[in-house]
Amino acid sequence: MAIIQAFSKSKSISRFISHEEENLYIEVPFQVPVGTEQIKVKMEVIQEGVASSIIDLGVKDPSRVRGWSGGARTEFFIHLAKATPGYLHGPIEAGEWSVILGAYKVANKGCTVKLTIEFTEEKLRWLKGDLHTHSVHSDGKFTLREKAEIATQGGLDFLALTDHNASSQNEAYPRDVDTLYIPGMELTTNWGHLNFFGVNDPVRDFRVSDMEDLHARLSEAREKGAYISLNHPYCRNTRWRLGWDFDYDWVEVWNGPWRKDNQDALDWWQDQLVSGRRLVAVGGSDAHRPDPHVIHGMPTTWVYSKNLTSSEILSSVDKGHVVLSYSPQGPFISLTCGSRIVGDVCINKNLPVQVNVKDVQYNDAVRIISNNGVE
Numbered sequence: 450m451a452i453i454q455a456f457s458k459s460k461s462i463s464r465f466i467s468h469e470e471e472n473l474y475i476e477v478p479f480q481v482p483v484g485t486e487q488i489k490v491k492m493e494v495i496q497e498g499v500a501s502s503i504i505d506l507g508v509k510d511p512s513r514v515r516g517w518s519g520g521a522r523t524e525f526f527i528h529l530a531k532a533t534p535g536y537l538h539g540p541i542e543a544g545e546w547s548v549i550l551g552a553y554k555v556a557n558k559g560c561t562v563k564l565t566i567e568f569t570e571e572k573l574r575w576l577k578g579d580l581h582t583h584s585v586h587s588d589g590k591f592t593l594r595e596k597a598e599i600a601t602q603g604g605l606d607f608l609a610l611t612d613h614n615a616s617s618q619n620e621a622y623p624r625d626v627d628t629l630y631i632p633g634m635e636l637t638t639n640w641g642h643l644n645f646f647g648v649n650d651p652v653r654d655f656r657v658s659d660m661e662d663l664h665a666r667l668s669e670a671r672e673k674g675a676y677i678s679l680n681h682p683y684c685r686n687t688r689w690r691l692g693w694d695f696d697y698d699w700v701e702v703w704n705g706p707w708r709k710d711n712q713d714a715l716d717w718w719q720d721q722l723v724s725g726r727r728l729v730a731v732g733g734s735d736a737h738r739p740d741p742h743v744i745h746g747m748p749t750t751w752v753y754s755k756n757l758t759s760s761e762i763l764s765s766v767d768k769g770h771v772v773l774s775y776s777p778q779g780p781f782i783s784l785t786c787g788s789r790i791v792g793d794v795c796i797n798k799n800l801p802v803q804v805n806v807k808d809v810q811y812n813d814a815v816r817i818i819s820n821n822g823v824e
């Protein structure tokens with residue numbers, strides 16, 4: 450997780466364990482600051498003599514034992530959304546935590562345990578992901594572990610699991626990988642497709658035959674807390690054909706490789722914006738299987754989020770704090786106006802709007818389009 454290393458702080462603690470302490474569970478307290486996104490602990494046992502000691506490892510938070518790996522591991526991490534097997538992910542409460550050292554076997558001369566504890570603080574930053582992907586849980590070829598591997602190799606922080614009319618992927622994805630999975634489902638009807646995000650089991654029955662069914666499915670997902678995107682509305686095969694008056698949050702204007710279908714969706718989105726409607730645009734590769742053109746992270750959805758959790762990423766998308774680009778390597782373009790960023794409303798006309806452009810190539814053109822067309 451190269452990105453979050455940048456705002457990590459670490460601390461070392463050494464604890465001598467004497468032979469007399471054999472069989473005890475020794476607590477080594479440490480303070481966890483407010484706003485911590487991840488804790489990583491590494492243990493090194495320094496032997497004092499020839500005979501070796503065996504020290505087990507675990508941790509407790511302010512209210513409970515949070516994980517235990519016995520003698521199986523010498524390091525672990527706990528993140529808001531992910532953790533090493535044997536450890537529980539979830540809220541990281543500030544206050545006194547303790548590493549638990551199980552003095553299973555301690556040599557006569559004792560041993561010294563050196564602990565390195567690394568804290569990663571929550572911090573607003575641009576995270577990169579793909580909001581539309583498939584797996585073996587529908588008609589995709591990738592297992593969830595393979596997808597995590599691909600995402601990490603490609604430099605992506607998160608992947609949404611939007612299998613067709615299935616939710617088993619949301620119960621099956623690994624939480625010990627670098628990639629954050631966002632639970633999802635692509636509601637796949639004969640009249641077009643929509644994505645649900647952020648809920649493990651958005652609908653009990655996916656089948657939609659008419660507008661009435663659609664409203665019922667959407668309100669069920671909505672009640673459970675799902676965000677909804679209208680997918681590839683102008684796709685030549687699976688365009689949206691059921692009428693436009695229904696409840697959704699975002700529109701997918703960039704699906705897989707750039708083509709006329711996407712341009713039509715983009716033009717429609719522009720018309721919506723010009724008409725005064727604030728509608729967030731998202732993108733996704735729709736990757737199903739190894740393919741030379743349809744590739745995870747192409748396009749990439751960049752989200753300005755304070756941590757790598759589904760809830761924070763999705764609520765940031767909903768604020769419009771989103772940039773779409775060709776790939777995780779860019780190009781990256783964002784707008785700022787004072788402290789406001791893309792997606793925000795800026796009413797102070799005296800503040801200049803800044804365009805920040807990164808990773809463009811020679812001869813690339815940057816066009817800024819407003820309600821008046823190309824500026």
Ligand SMILES: [Zn+2]
Pocket residue numbers: 635642680681687
């Ligand atoms: Zn689709």
Ligand SMILES: [Zn+2]
Pocket residue numbers: 581582583611635735
């Ligand atoms: Zn799809």
